[in-house]
Amino acid sequence: MDTPVQSTQHRLPYIMIIVIMVAIAIGYYLSRPATLRIDGNQLRVHTVEKNAFYEYINLDGRIEPATTYVIDSKIAGNVEQVYASSGQTVQRGDTLLRIGNADLELEVMQRESQLIEQLNAQRQTRLLLNQNDFNRREQLVEVNYQLALQTKQYNRDRGLLADGLIAMADYEPSANRYAYFQRRRELLTASLRADSTARERQLRQINSFEDRILTNLIAVRAILDRLYLRAAVDGRLSNFDVNTGQAITSGQRLGEIYGLENPNLTAEVDEYYLDKITAGQPGVIAGRNDSLKIEVTKIYPDVNGGRFRIDARFTNGAVSPGQFVKGQTLRFRLLFGEERASVLLASGPFYGDTGGHWVYRLAKDGADRIPIRLGRSNPNYYEVLEGLSPGDRVIVSTYDGFAEYDHITIN
Incomplete structure (x- = not known):
C-alpha cells in the first residue's frame, strides 16, 4: 500500500513563524544603540608605557635549614x-641538659x-726493673774500682x-x-748486657700495656660524659621540650x-610551570x-594536587643566622628569560573578558574597542x-556589561 505524501501547504504556517522570529531578532539587533554610556568612576584606566620588563611569577617559599x-x-x-x-641559639659544646643514672x-x-x-x-x-738495672750498674762500678786497686798492687808485687x-x-x-776481680767484672758486664736487653723488651711491653690501660681509662671516664647532653654544632635549638625529673x-x-x-627556600609551584623551570633559574x-x-x-x-615542589638557595653570600627562622614564609619572584625594554600594559580583570585579544582604548568621546596582541606577562x-x-590610555577593569559594544561613552 502506498504511503501518502504530506502536502507542502501544511508546513507553510511553521515556516512563516520562523521567518517572523528571525526578522524580529535582526530588527532588535539593528535597532539597539551602537554605544553605551558608562560612569567613569567605575572604570580603572592605565597608561601604556615602555619600560624594562621581565617575566616572573610570585611564589611563597618556606625557609628550611640546609x-x-x-x-x-x-x-x-x-x-x-x-x-x-627551644628556640635558643647554641654553640658547639654548650651543655643542654644533665641526665642522672646512679x-x-x-x-x-668500679x-x-x-x-x-x-x-x-x-x-x-x-720501678723494679729500673732498680735492678741500677743495682747491677752500681756493682759493676764497685768491681771496676776494686779491680783498679788490685791492678796497681798486682803490678807492684809482680815487679x-x-x-x-x-x-x-x-x-x-x-x-x-x-x-778474681777481672773475672767478676766480666761476669757483671755480661749479666748487665743480658739484663739490659731483657729490660728494654719488658719496658716496651709495659709501655704498650700502659697505653692501652690509659686509653681504656679515658674511654671509661668518657662514659660519664654521656650524662651531659651537649650541642654538637652551632645553630638554633628546636623541638627541645624536656623537664627536670623526666624519665628518658x-x-x-x-x-x-x-x-x-x-x-x-622551598616552594610549591603550579604544574603548568613544570617544563618551564630549570635548575639554576634565578629569582x-x-x-x-x-x-x-x-x-x-x-x-x-x-605532582601532588596539581602542584610540584622546588628548592632554591641564596646566591649572593651566606645569610646571617639571625636573619630568618625555620618555617618562615618569604615571597619571592622566579624570573623567566632576560630583562628587556617592552611596551607594557597593566594587568587587570579585562583579560578575563577578552582573553587579551582586544581592549577599550580611550578616545576623545569615550573608548573604542581595538584588537591587540599580547606576549609575555608577569x-x-x-x-x-x-x-x-x-601613552595610550586603556581600560583595564572588567568589561562586564558592555563588552559587546564597539564604542562606549564615558561620563
Missing part, C-alpha cells in the same frame, strides 16, 4: 638539670678502679817478685785477687639543632630591593606586541 642535627639521648635515666630551651656512675667507678690498679701494677714492675824481693807466697794472694630512654629523640647560615626576594638573590637548586618532578604587566603604543 643542615639539621638530631639530638638523641645516649643513655637512659632521669633529667637532673636543663640548661637550654647504676651507670657506680659501674664506671671499672675505673680496676684499670687504675692494673696501671699501678705496671708502674711497680717498671818485686821479678827482682827477688818477695817470695812466691807473698805474690800469689795479690795475683789471685787481681784475677636510650636513643630517645629530644630535639634538633639547625643552622641557617645558608638555608634552603629575587620580593620587597628587599632585589638585594637578596636566589637560584633554583632542585626540582621535584612529583603578575603586574602584559607585554604588548601589537595594537598599542606608549
Whole structure:
C-alpha cells in the first residue's frame, strides 16, 4: 500500500513563524544603540608605557635549614638539670641538659678502679726493673774500682817478685785477687748486657700495656660524659621540650639543632610551570630591593594536587643566622628569560573578558574597542606586541556589561 505524501501547504504556517522570529531578532539587533554610556568612576584606566620588563611569577617559599642535627639521648635515666630551651641559639659544646643514672656512675667507678690498679701494677714492675738495672750498674762500678786497686798492687808485687824481693807466697794472694776481680767484672758486664736487653723488651711491653690501660681509662671516664647532653654544632635549638625529673630512654629523640647560615627556600609551584623551570633559574626576594638573590637548586618532578615542589638557595653570600627562622614564609619572584625594554600594559580583570585579544582604548568621546596582541606577562604587566603604543590610555577593569559594544561613552 502506498504511503501518502504530506502536502507542502501544511508546513507553510511553521515556516512563516520562523521567518517572523528571525526578522524580529535582526530588527532588535539593528535597532539597539551602537554605544553605551558608562560612569567613569567605575572604570580603572592605565597608561601604556615602555619600560624594562621581565617575566616572573610570585611564589611563597618556606625557609628550611640546609643542615639539621638530631639530638638523641645516649643513655637512659632521669633529667637532673636543663640548661637550654627551644628556640635558643647554641654553640658547639654548650651543655643542654644533665641526665642522672646512679647504676651507670657506680659501674664506671668500679671499672675505673680496676684499670687504675692494673696501671699501678705496671708502674711497680717498671720501678723494679729500673732498680735492678741500677743495682747491677752500681756493682759493676764497685768491681771496676776494686779491680783498679788490685791492678796497681798486682803490678807492684809482680815487679818485686821479678827482682827477688818477695817470695812466691807473698805474690800469689795479690795475683789471685787481681784475677778474681777481672773475672767478676766480666761476669757483671755480661749479666748487665743480658739484663739490659731483657729490660728494654719488658719496658716496651709495659709501655704498650700502659697505653692501652690509659686509653681504656679515658674511654671509661668518657662514659660519664654521656650524662651531659651537649650541642654538637652551632645553630638554633628546636623541638627541645624536656623537664627536670623526666624519665628518658636510650636513643630517645629530644630535639634538633639547625643552622641557617645558608638555608634552603622551598616552594610549591603550579604544574603548568613544570617544563618551564630549570635548575639554576634565578629569582629575587620580593620587597628587599632585589638585594637578596636566589637560584633554583632542585626540582621535584612529583605532582601532588596539581602542584610540584622546588628548592632554591641564596646566591649572593651566606645569610646571617639571625636573619630568618625555620618555617618562615618569604615571597619571592622566579624570573623567566632576560630583562628587556617592552611596551607594557597593566594587568587587570579585562583579560578575563577578552582573553587579551582586544581592549577599550580611550578616545576623545569615550573608548573604542581595538584588537591587540599580547606576549609575555608577569603578575603586574602584559607585554604588548601589537595594537598599542606608549601613552595610550586603556581600560583595564572588567568589561562586564558592555563588552559587546564597539564604542562606549564615558561620563
